[in-house]
Each structure stands twice: as C-alpha cells, then as structure tokens.
Amino acid sequence: MDSVKILVKGEKWMEENEKCGGAIPDTFFEVERLQEFINLGTVKTYAKGSAVMWPGDKCSSLIYVVSGRLRVNKLLDDGRERLVYFTGKHGLVGKLYETCNDSYAIALEDSKVCFFSKEQLKKIFSLNDEIPFDIIRNYLSKTSYYMKQAAEIDYFNPAVRIVRLFYELYIANGVKTGDHYEINIQLSLENISEITGTHYVTASKVIGWLRKNKVMEKKRKKIIIYDAEKLKMMTQGTHVF
Known part of the structure; x- marks a missing residue:
C-alpha cells in the first residue's frame, strides 16, 4: 500500500468537496444521540489529510464522527x-463487523472520531434504547441510496445518470439568482464520474454539451442552471444523446 499516494489523494479531495444534498453520498442519517456517550468510547483526533483507517485494519468498532469530515474509499x-x-x-x-478489508478513510479536515466496541455499544443501548433505531436508520439510508444507484446504472445510460445528478443537486440546493439557479458545490470531473459510475471523459462531454446548449454550466465552485425544465426533461429518458 502506497501511503503517500493515498494521503496526497486525500489532500486533493479536501479542497474539492463540500456537502450538498441527497444527490451526494454524504453522512446519510445523522445519529446525534451518540454524541452524549462518547465518554464511553475511545476518542481520537486526526489532522486534515491523515488516515483514520487503512485497508486491512482490524478495527472491530463502530466509528462515529464527533466533528470534521471523512471520505471513505x-x-x-x-x-x-x-x-x-x-x-x-x-x-x-x-x-x-468486518465484511471487507479493502476500504479506508481519510480525514478531509481536522476531525475527531470516537471508536465504540460491541461491549460499549451494549451499555449505551441499555441507557438509551432509541440509539439502535437511529443506527438502523443510518444504515437504511445508505442502503436506499445504493439501491437507487444500482437501479440507475442498470436502467439509464452514463450521460443520463450525469444529467440526473445535476438535476437532483438543483432540486436539493438550487438557489434562485436573477434568471438562473446556482448550486454552491465544488465537484471535479473525477467526483462526478465516481458518483455516477461513469468515465470522466463522458462527464466532460456531457457538461460541454449542456453548456453549449445553454442548459447549465459547471464552474469551479458552483453549478449554474439556466434551463431547469430542459434539464428535468432530459432526466426522464434512458438516453440523452
């Protein structure tokens, strides 16, 4: 494992990503009640760009983000x-519970996380019986997101999936500004291709077509929607081009 490569990639993502609505796989259901019990777990701090866990780590803990932000790869x-x-x-x-050893997490900003063991969670559940249901909701929200992703990959071609991402961002975070809408988010072509399961060249071509036809434009730190109705119409077919 090339640790330098992973950390450099983590640094790159720190500058390129911001939380933006349900279209992005981000946080899902927040388990706020666990915050009251971090004194029962093991709290650690991680500097921006450092690894919270590596592939192959035997963690056997539920990792809870107290503050900051992580990217899981x-x-x-x-x-x-x-x-x-x-x-x-x-x-x-x-x-x-270890289901795979090929994932790792990078701190995208200075972060504090708490590691809860099975025994610690049992004690917490005995003190607050709503927390297990909050955790279930977190996992169900992840499941729902990836079920939707799997269905779209099977049904829509790559170009439509990219258009649907932009439309979902518009619905969740579009702000009316004059005669257009703006979405404050910093998404690179790599971000877009990974989220939609497409090639970055395809993402580049779709964005170029949308800009040329005055549907939308992607800037470095925001997305501008000029024709929301046309964008919506393009999400309803299985193919765009």
Missing part, C-alpha cells in the same frame, strides 16, 4: 480507488 483489485461515501458530524463508518 474502496481499494479495487487493480490498485485503483473508488469513492464509497463522505461522512460528516454525527455520521457512521461501520467497522464493527
């Missing part, structure tokens, strides 16, 4: 890395 067999999700304050990274 999956390491593929050929050495490539794939975004799984982001998680911010009150989010969870499930490592209590």
Whole structure:
C-alpha cells in the first residue's frame, strides 16, 4: 500500500468537496444521540489529510464522527480507488463487523472520531434504547441510496445518470439568482464520474454539451442552471444523446 499516494489523494479531495444534498453520498442519517456517550468510547483526533483507517485494519468498532469530515474509499483489485461515501458530524463508518478489508478513510479536515466496541455499544443501548433505531436508520439510508444507484446504472445510460445528478443537486440546493439557479458545490470531473459510475471523459462531454446548449454550466465552485425544465426533461429518458 502506497501511503503517500493515498494521503496526497486525500489532500486533493479536501479542497474539492463540500456537502450538498441527497444527490451526494454524504453522512446519510445523522445519529446525534451518540454524541452524549462518547465518554464511553475511545476518542481520537486526526489532522486534515491523515488516515483514520487503512485497508486491512482490524478495527472491530463502530466509528462515529464527533466533528470534521471523512471520505471513505474502496481499494479495487487493480490498485485503483473508488469513492464509497463522505461522512460528516454525527455520521457512521461501520467497522464493527468486518465484511471487507479493502476500504479506508481519510480525514478531509481536522476531525475527531470516537471508536465504540460491541461491549460499549451494549451499555449505551441499555441507557438509551432509541440509539439502535437511529443506527438502523443510518444504515437504511445508505442502503436506499445504493439501491437507487444500482437501479440507475442498470436502467439509464452514463450521460443520463450525469444529467440526473445535476438535476437532483438543483432540486436539493438550487438557489434562485436573477434568471438562473446556482448550486454552491465544488465537484471535479473525477467526483462526478465516481458518483455516477461513469468515465470522466463522458462527464466532460456531457457538461460541454449542456453548456453549449445553454442548459447549465459547471464552474469551479458552483453549478449554474439556466434551463431547469430542459434539464428535468432530459432526466426522464434512458438516453440523452
């Protein structure tokens, strides 16, 4: 494992990502009630860009984000890395039961996390019987997101999936500004391709077509929607081009 490569990639993502609505795999359901019990777990702090967990780590803990923000990646067999999700304050990274050893987490900003063991969680559940249901809701929200992603990959071609991402961002975070809408988010082509399961060249071509036809434009730190109705119409077919 090339630790320098992973940390450099983590630094790159710190500057490129901000939380933005349900279209982005981010935090999911926040388990706020666990914050009251971090004194029962093991709290650690991580500087921006450092690894919270590595592939192959035997963690056996539920990882809870007290503050800050993490990116969870999956390491593929050929050495490539794939975004799984982001998680911010009150989010969870499930490592209590090991299902795979090929994921790792990078702190995208200075972060504090709490590691809860099975025995510690049992005690917490006895003190607050609503927390297990909050954790279930967190996992169900992840499941729902990836079920939707799997269905869209099967049904829509890559170009439509990219258009649907932009439309979902518009619905969740679009702000009316004059005769257009703005979405304050910093998404690179790599971000877009990983979230939609497409090639970054495809993402570049789709964005270029949308800009040329005055539907929307992607800036470095925001997305501008000029024709929301046309964007919506383009999400309803299986193919765009």
